[in-house]
Amino acid sequence: MKNYILFCSIIVSFFSFDSYSQKAKINSADKQYDNYAYIDAIKTYERVAEKGYKSEDMLKKLGNSYYFNSDFDGAVKWYGELFAMSTNVEPEYYYRYAQSLKSTGQTAKANKILDEFSNKYKNDGRGKLFKENANYLDKIKENSGRYKIEDAGINSKYSDYSSFVYDNKVYFASARDTGNFSQRKHKWTGEYFTNLYVADVDPTTGGSIKVNKFKTTINTKFHETSPAFTKDGKTVYFTRNNYVNGKKGKDENKITLTKVYKATLENDKWGNVTELPFDSDNYSTAHPALSPDEKTLYFASDMPGTVGQSDIYKVSINSTGGYGIPVNLGKTINTEGKETFPYITSENEIYFASDGHSGLGGLDVFVGKIEDNGTISDIQNVGDDINSPKDDFAYSIDPVSRRGYFSSNKEGGQGSDDIYKFLETRRLKCLQEFNGIITDSETNAILPGTKVILYDSQGVMKNNTISDLNGSYSFSVECGKTYNVRAEKEEYTTKEVIVNIGKVSGKTSLPIALDKAICKVTIGDDLGKCFGIKMIYFDLDKSNIKTETALDLEKVLDVLNNNLNMKLDIRSHTDSRATYQYNEALSERRAKSTIKWLVKKGIDPNRLTGKGYGETQLVNGCSDGVKCTEEQHQMNRRSEFIITFF
Template sequence: MDKRNYNLPALLSIMVAMLLFKTTQGQYIKKQADDQARLYNYAEAIPLYEKAYRKKATSAAARGMADSYRLMSAYTLAEPWYAKLATMPDHTAADEIHYAGILMNNSKYAAAKEMLDSYLNKKNGDKTAENMRSGCDSAAKWLSAPAKGTLDNLKALNSQWSDWGTAFNKGVIIFASDRPYDSLQHNPFFSTTNIRQKYYGWTGNSYLHLYESNGQDSTSTKLLARNINGDYHSANASYTADGSKLYYAVTDLKKKGRTLLGKDEPYTLNVEVMEQQWDSATGRWRQSSPFPYNGIFNYPVGDPFISPDGQELYFVADYGDKGYGGTDIYYSHADENGKWQTPVNMGPEINTQGNERTPVFDKAGTFYFASDGQPGIGGLDIYKAIKTSGHWVTKNMGIPVNSPQDDFAPALDSTTIYFSSNRPGGKGSDDIYRFIPARILLFSLSGHILDKKTNKPLSNAEVIINNKETGIPLKVVTDEEGNYHVKLDSISSYELSVAKTDYNSVTGAVVTTKGLSASRDLRYDAMLEAPEKVTEKKPEPQPAPNKTYKLENVYFDVAKADIKPGTATELDKLVKLLQDNPTWKVEIATHTDSRASDSYNLKLSQRRAESIVVYLIGKGIASDRLVAKGYGETRLLNRCANGVRCSEEEHLANRRTEFTILNM
């Protein structure tokens, strides 16, 4: 069960043949090679095909060599054999599309397009070939503009053999490998099977088994439990979020039974999906149970991905004419009794005439999978799909996640993508890689503009955001609900103002993206006030002792106590009032909303009150006439206490600066 070998294109897990089914003496070498290929023993078929070709250069022998190397993912070795085959008059259209795929694997896109054109002349409208040709056209663009970030070969996991598939469970990484291992089998299931206990004839390596590792130290790598790793293939692990269930793909020997003639005919045992339940009492995995829609004698079912809550199982299968091509991606939902319902095909927005593999979702609901049927760079490529208006929109992940070779088995951990690839330069035939995209910080500013008197939204209010670094202003107009939204430059400070006809403007507020380490949407709300219409001059209200007055438009930066330029203008009015009334003694009080801790807010408000007092003293007001008092969130004006969800406008009502005349 190589990561491709149960669907590209042969639908194999293990081919079983009894010793009664042996080649008789006198058969040709080509027949011997075909027998080995029929049993998917390509490692043994290749030298026989080569010997047959040397004896007689036939297209059948050349095709046997080319196809065997292709199915073993030995693309550079396959290419010269397909080149020979393509010159032979009796080569087929299938030979041409296979040759084109190999040329793409070897980054020879111009030659691949020529071969695809020849193929399409014979098979006009073939969607797979058309997508391959589209991939040839796009490959140059993808190769010239790789995504920025860090690509790592996870050497602590990889070996000189095939290592692929990544899953996470309880702080460890789970993966599959066909590295040599000590025999797990003591008593053979069959005594007459030609399947060797330690070696997989397709690759000539050991069977795949599941391992765990801390990902940092190769000495931490160890086999999973015996009831997970059987005598043959185990791969494609997927865990629920709580680690209580494990789904994985396996192959195992099962006897099909004899024919009516009493002969043991060869048959294919396909990959199937198994479930394990964790027994917390014993600290072990329980006996596995098969997915009810497996078909070990009829079709492959593999690459399971279980949703974190264990309610949705995604997998690949080739259910014959029920799908769109090779292996398609399906999902099944568990009902209220935990019974898996009839699988649903994900449809043509995901599945193609080719093979779709290794489905997985990230926490945000983005779907990732591998495919050789979508337009790609070569072989299996990794794609991501986002559901928009009820439809999947699919995008090739590009370089360096994809390469001209096979790239598959994506796994997401935050913004990091793990995947597997047999690209050149790796440690083994397949290696596990990690790509960390370069961090691109994106910022925006949103807000809500209201009428201060009526608390109703104001449409067509103009918000001006002036970039203090560049001096370039941004302008945005509120919608009918009084909302606005605008993108900001990555690193800068912005001075804000809001204006609307028949309203007083609001100025002096500042927001900044400096020092932020993650993308975010900043918030600035404002309330505009319409000027009072004066019909007759009314006498000014007379100040009274022990009465508190609010200082309007006194602002501080977030978590700061420095006097802002716009605030100084308002404070100068208080300076004038104190100068005109030299006998007054006043308390300067600042208040916060309930966000942040009580003690933090109390200290912050005290520092702000002291900053105002220092400013007034600097303007010539005697210090013994001033008392600084920070009340924090102890005197809220509304319901917005700790833990209460409130709007920004409600919180804004609590953030205020006041002065109280203590005596006159």
């Protein structure tokens, strides 16, 4: 992956050797290096090094020249010589050396260098991430085996990368030679400048056919890449070198950087190419990505305030088409390395490429969760199907079909960068469908139009829905998590239930029965049904009111206090254990105990009658000689509140 789209900081210094001719060659190479002409610089530096003229500075530049062109074998060679000469180098060289080692399969040695790096530079976030994720290879392995990957069918022998699917077409950047005499080669990469190309896509298979150049004024003689179209197809954001209206802009070092541009479609022609207001001649912006609601634009930049070599930012797009102030996404996602190529899905996920998070070498693709407050959490490597020891980046996916594309310079491709299509066969996160039906607790009637809210175990709302005509609701939830589910409906008492989701993919069902908040009763009804009080329980062989049942009696008390003419007949029952005579006496004591409690709370005793029925009205078959559980017996130990007058 070439760094004209990755914003690397270049440290330029001069060499001092006794030989004037060697010094002249080195100065020439420095100039080429400073101007990003790395292909020529490598040749000059190596010729000088082969003659025995070496210094730390030159070895750094030789290593960088290979590293920035993703030739990690060369980078390992020269960084290795640098570390043999001295380990008193800047943290970047530790990290680049480790990344290069990983990219050439020398993972154990890379981890050793990373361990030295994290111990020596304790405040560097990349070192902290390595320490916190010492078993990162195990996690990557766990996240692997989830994709079916194929060549996208649009690659050439040159660099092809950064795809975007819109309207059954895939748009991408390519450095392929189209035979145009005006094509110019980039000194840095030795390839032609990239332009935007387009190919038709089979929506079923993701296959591509008939590649054509995107024939618009968007393409120029400099680099264009990373298109992102709005849903209506009338606006496209893209990356280009600092070049508009035939004028090339440069920074204070006379380097042409990259900017994010916008173009609009009018009369079937793309025009009105404008740079965005947060662009600058003095830093790069690139790789725009729109949020699903198109109210936020994400991009990569090395603007002031950047944590590392390039960070991911977001900026709001207001209703009039203006832009807010760019906001750095923070250190949970951005490291001292490179974070770039963001892509946002409708599932509040952000995919991005990074060499700062723990990966397999070069750039790896990661995914994070966008929280409601805008922070990024739960960042994970997507696995070794997509990622390799080389650069893997520009990942995009359709969250419905689970088809998508990514770019890579991994072994086996046709060009320096290639585009691959994929089908995700297993989600990274274990998800379950959590569903249920909302009903009336008394009549079992389905309750459509019920609002159902999903909370996590910390009480943070994760989602909400309305039950359909069948009373059904459904959420997608993470396996192994605990959630609170709240059901709300007018004229019903709100109910909240805790549910534990299983640890494997599948379904979890939770029917919810709601109690009516407004209860219609008449003479002969059990008042307890209004509150779901089916029983007032007593301990075995006791007639005193249990503390935990006093709350239910308070509900009965409230109704009596608000319906001064209402009279109740309190009926107490026992289970079948003990003798018939004993149970009759026990239930009588319990009825009197309940009446006594209500009278003590201020109810006129003339409004209350009561009787003990012993074991004569069992609600189940737990009679003498029948083996039952304690729970079954307790169902028979109850008090009822029958309305006799109001």
